[in-house]
Amino acid sequence: MIKVPFTKAKEEESTVEAVVREPVSTELPKDVPAEMPDPAVEVNNFSLWYGDFQAVTDVSIKFPRKKITAVIGPSGCGKSTLLRGINRMNELIGGVRTQGNVLLEGTDIYADTVDPVEVRRRVGMVFQKPNPFPRSIRDNILFGARVNGYQADEDELVEAALRGAALWDEVNHDLKQSGLALSGGQQQRLCIARAIAVSPEVLLMDEPCSALDPIATLKIEDLMRELAKDYTIIIVTHNMQQAARVSDFTAFMLSDDTARGKLIEFGPTTDLFTNPTDERTEAYITGRFG
Amino acid sequence: MAEDTGTLGRSAPVFKASMQWRRLKSHFFVVLGLLSVLPGIVALLVLLVDVIVQGSGWLDWQFFTSFDSRFPERAGIKAALFGTLYMMVFTMLLAVPIGVMTAIYLEEYAGDNWFTQFIQVNIANLAGVPSIVYGLLGLQVFVRMMEMGRSVLAGSCTMALLILPIIIVASREAIRAVPPSMREASFALGASKWETVRHHVLPYALPGMLTGAILAAARAIGETAPLITIGALTFVPFLPEHPLDRFTVLPIQIFNWVSRAQSEFHHLAAAGIIVLLVVLIILNSVAIYLRQRLRTRY
Ligand SMILES: Nc1ncnc2c1ncn2[C@@H]1O[C@H](COP(=O)(O)OP(=O)(O)OP(=O)(O)O)[C@@H](O)[C@H]1O
Numbered sequence A: 001m002i003k004v005p006f007t008k009a010k011e012e013e014s015t016v017e018a019v020v021r022e023p024v025s026t027e028l029p030k031d032v033p034a035e036m037p038d039p040a041v042e043v044n045n046f047s048l049w050y051g052d053f054q055a056v057t058d059v060s061i062k063f064p065r066k067k068i069t070a071v072i073g074p075s076g077c078g079k080s081t082l083l084r085g086i087n088r089m090n091e092l093i094g095g096v097r098t099q100g101n102v103l104l105e106g107t108d109i110y111a112d113t114v115d116p117v118e119v120r121r122r123v124g125m126v127f128q129k130p131n132p133f134p135r136s137i138r139d140n141i142l143f144g145a146r147v148n149g150y151q152a153d154e155d156e157l158v159e160a161a162l163r164g165a166a167l168w169d170e171v172n173h174d175l176k177q178s179g180l181a182l183s184g185g186q187q188q189r190l191c192i193a194r195a196i197a198v199s200p201e202v203l204l205m206d207e208p209c210s211a212l213d214p215i216a217t218l219k220i221e222d223l224m225r226e227l228a229k230d231y232t233i234i235i236v237t238h239n240m241q242q243a244a245r246v247s248d249f250t251a252f253m254l255s256d257d258t259a260r261g262k263l264i265e266f267g268p269t270t271d272l273f274t275n276p277t278d279e280r281t282e283a284y285i286t287g288r289f290g
Numbered sequence B: 001m002a003e004d005t006g007t008l009g010r011s012a013p014v015f016k017a018s019m020q021w022r023r024l025k026s027h028f029f030v031v032l033g034l035l036s037v038l039p040g041i042v043a044l045l046v047l048l049v050d051v052i053v054q055g056s057g058w059l060d061w062q063f064f065t066s067f068d069s070r071f072p073e074r075a076g077i078k079a080a081l082f083g084t085l086y087m088m089v090f091t092m093l094l095a096v097p098i099g100v101m102t103a104i105y106l107e108e109y110a111g112d113n114w115f116t117q118f119i120q121v122n123i124a125n126l127a128g129v130p131s132i133v134y135g136l137l138g139l140q141v142f143v144r145m146m147e148m149g150r151s152v153l154a155g156s157c158t159m160a161l162l163i164l165p166i167i168i169v170a171s172r173e174a175i176r177a178v179p180p181s182m183r184e185a186s187f188a189l190g191a192s193k194w195e196t197v198r199h200h201v202l203p204y205a206l207p208g209m210l211t212g213a214i215l216a217a218a219r220a221i222g223e224t225a226p227l228i229t230i231g232a233l234t235f236v237p238f239l240p241e242h243p244l245d246r247f248t249v250l251p252i253q254i255f256n257w258v259s260r261a262q263s264e265f266h267h268l269a270a271a272g273i274i275v276l277l278v279v280l281i282i283l284n285s286v287a288i289y290l291r292q293r294l295r296t297r298y
């Protein structure tokens, strides 16, 4: 069923041929087409509780490598919670419990042997409100690199990250100015630059444009298309047009009386928007609720 | 509900309160507020004027460079001023690191369990313990058991205990004021807990912690009872040169002069009070300045 053998982290590649690998889940969800590229992130039967409150229920989803996947759904349906489950940010809140697993390049990030600090370097995150550090632009970019033991040239890294986030031309005249002195859109791109400076494999974006004006939003969307050449991107958005414009795949989540934070439908964005299989998906994207 | 919203559309016969009466009430409370502020200000002014009238004539170079003496015209505040400075340096060296680290532990590392709650209740209680009790504790523990004698060091240890709760509470508040979004940004980049605390939480909280530490220092400088209890001297014709030397401090020196019979000593006391007030005003201004900078920088 899966044509492409599971590509694991590079050092293990040589063993792939020798071992007949058994994929963790042998069955793809029925609405996912067979030609779907191999996943960089695989969420298996994932549930999450805040104390006694279950926010995500039994979600299984495979995020395709170097594609943009949009997660949509009504407010409070658990999109952010799912996203933060992929870089173990939820653990910073006390009383959070999870079930199921999340595979990053085939390795369960919830395994006992895995340090969440390492997970978060490999899975970057951009937040809803731009949150640059009250430091210089340069220090904003270098902080993550430094704590993760970056050894090479710092100036090069700063330039590469800022170029990668399409911000270089606007700020290169003064990299010492405070990150807070930038406009909202620039701040958000600085946050993206900061995130890619630690060479993550996956970028999580939680409503990255909701605090921005339409022009800044379009800039970020262009940037995302550019970044998707190198990174697997998962974006939560409330904006249907944005999901349709920018994403390759879309996941629709919903909470109802039976369970909170369920995955209702997942598939290529064009299919999901033009021909949803679930009537609740159709109701949501046509604006009948949520 | 539907009817309520309906009235909003109509032009206002339901709003009957007289504007004039409401304005009058506002004025009334402004006046009441002013009246309540007055006693404090007047009392302070009277005190200040009295002290300045009595003491300013005695504030000369000789006053700052002389030790205490039986002859008022030869007596000065040198020993007390240096004693206070000396004691405060050790007090802060002891109290600030311990207080800040306690705050970091409680805010960042300690879980929410019975043990942390026990610590918190104790810190809150310590802040309310009368200062003389600290003096008794210092006398027993530092002066006698640890054999520091009635020294600068014993005084510093006692004062450090006294202001520790203030520093801990202020530092915790400063840490709590760090925006969660900044922590998240740091963690999301793969920073560890300590890296996040070291590079983001502490720098952000630093002005707040400093403010707390300075206000605590101001409190300690004015404290008299605990030092009298541990037996700081009232007559010190020398500068302490060693942490284990005996010493006196400003409020004790003032207390000493006030209790003398000759009226010249009362002028000396007034001059001493002016010095103490100036030190306190400087400290408080620095604290206010730092707090202001904290607000504008972020
Ligand atoms: N720290 C928390 N503690 C307890 N409950 C939480 C916490 N964070 C979120 N929740 C709850 O979990 C559910 C899902 O929240 P989540 O933030 O994931 O929703 P969302 O889909 O991102 O919503 P929105 O679109 O409004 O951002 C909500 O009911 C919310 O109240």
Ligand SMILES: [Mg+2]
Pocket (backbone or CB within 6 Å): A079, A080, A081, A206, A236
């Ligand atoms: Mg959300």
